Amino acid sequence: MTEPTAPVPAGPSARKGWLVFGAVLVAVFVLGLLLATILERRAESVQRQRVLQPIQAWESDSSKWAGNWPREHASWKATEQKDTATKYGGSFQHDYLAIAPANVILFAGYAFSVDYKQARGHQYAVSDVKETGRDISTKPGTCWTCKSPDVPRLMAQMGPAKFYDTPAKDLMPEIKHSIGCADCHDPQTMALTITRPALVEAFERQGKDIKAVSHQEMRTLVCAQCHVEYYFKKDESKGQKAYLTFPWDKGMGVEEMDAYYDEKQFSDWTHPISGAKMVKMQHPDYEVYSKGIHAYRNVSCADCHMPYKTEGGQKFTDHHIQSPLLNISQSCAVCHRWGEAEIKSRVESIQDKIVHGRAVAEDALCKAHFDIAACKQAGAGDEELAEVRKLVRKAQLRWDYVAANNGLGFHAPQECQRILADAADLAQQTRVACVRLLAKKGVTEPVIYPDWSSKEKAQALIKTFAKDGTPPTLIAK
């Protein structure tokens, strides 16, 4: 019997074998991954046929559209972001009253002096209205017009006039979805479509046919259904209490709108400090844009705010509507082929200048309101004050045309500076006329201006000008 050989320990050599095995395994896995991505990225660029599911007429739930249009829907969902900030805007609740307490003075006696915040993305249209301090429970249904794709459905059921006349709080249970697909798209054809009658009616009154516009114009006009100046028209003869109307009959410039409101003797509220009958401008974004260079070059709202995007070789429109400053390389740089930082600084330098012009006009306007109040304290009557009240109304309407529009004047910088110059000039004309009036009443000392340097101080100050308040003395005795 031979001595059995000791079993060769599997030890060192086998371990080497497993090492080689493992190394090859990892290498094959990584190589396979690379191969798979090459094929995947090649396949994604091939247009696939899609079977579209029919979408119901007036379908206000955007998630029902998502199956057919997943990329558009996913990017639309991104308007949920509420923490994006640019130098002067973004999608968060910027408190305009705290940033510029002059707003409290200028909107005294009106709900905007109570709460005035920047609106967030389209996803918040309904909740922002429910949460705002400008209580809508007493307002007409007209207030809902731009907030939800449920509105076209309700208008189709009840007719626009009845919709406007129904109290907002009665409509509230029907307003379920925030701005979405059905606001701009025909569910059968996906074509862009105007769902709000006010824009169609404004076109008709100007003798223009909204059906005769190009697709490129539609990429602006769907936005212009809401991003415009409007007012609630009262027409006793038609039994209308708050019929949504755009004041464009004479044109979309600020002077034409001013003339329109003068002709209608319309005012939103009476200013308690000056006693002037005021008009509030609401975001005239489309009107201002139409005076700018981008409109001149036929660039639509969607070109910058919803630029085309390619994902996996598939082109679609980015429905994350936001400031192009948050998406410079995808929006501006398509035409302006510079670096992102350079484009941003160009835009911000334009906005900085508008901010300067706006502040100058704002300060003159606040003082103009107090100058008129001082005249009243010196004994001037309504008849003597009629002229200065008209002037301050015109001045503030112009300032608000620029201040209330989104983009801080960027949509038409030169036009905005021109209007701010007029606003400041009219405010100073008011003040010069007041000085003359005061002199007539024997007051030659300067007006004593109260302190409105913070939101709280300004809000306390305007309360003293209410009916039962005791305003501070503005003239030296």
Added chain:
Amino acid sequence: MLKGLLSLGFLPAAWKLPVWIALGVFAGLGILTIHVSRAPSYMSDAPETCMNCHVMTQAYVTWNHSSHRNVATCNDCHVPQDNIVNTYAFKAKDGMRHSSMFTLRLEPQVIQLSAGAVPVVEQNCRRCHNQLVGDVHLRAWQPGDNRCWDCHREVPHGRVQSLSTAFDVNAPKLPGVLDNPHKMQSGGRDPRPAKETKP
């Protein structure tokens, strides 16, 4: 030592065959990857090579509709042409960057020249248009000066540029993995007439 390594001498005999097979699989997969990714095409100057990645569709299509298509390929402008070492070194460096960006899905929506590519492209503009810009009283480019395309903005890719601007239109179809790879060199419609020889 090397011989032992090559013959897998360090492994127990029973391990050798399976490991040879595993290494064969690995090598085969490697060759397959080279084939499927059309790696050999990258040695050529054919513009269709750049179309291996669909993010180049708009660059290709706009060039294909420009006057430059008759006289210059992608490489004529985007790769240095001063000497062969420079040419291939730059091509390899840029190629690695492009393929890794594409694989990791980091491509931007609007592609612009990188800082390194700017002087290369300008040099290539001057290379062909020397008679126009080579006048003795014109000085060489200095920092702060405009580049050629700051004025000639539409040359050759058009004024409006993003991945979405020239979508799939007239882009050549790439050959399948079983097709003759040379088909790609003139994929789809051949955009260029045969080069004329100068008399």
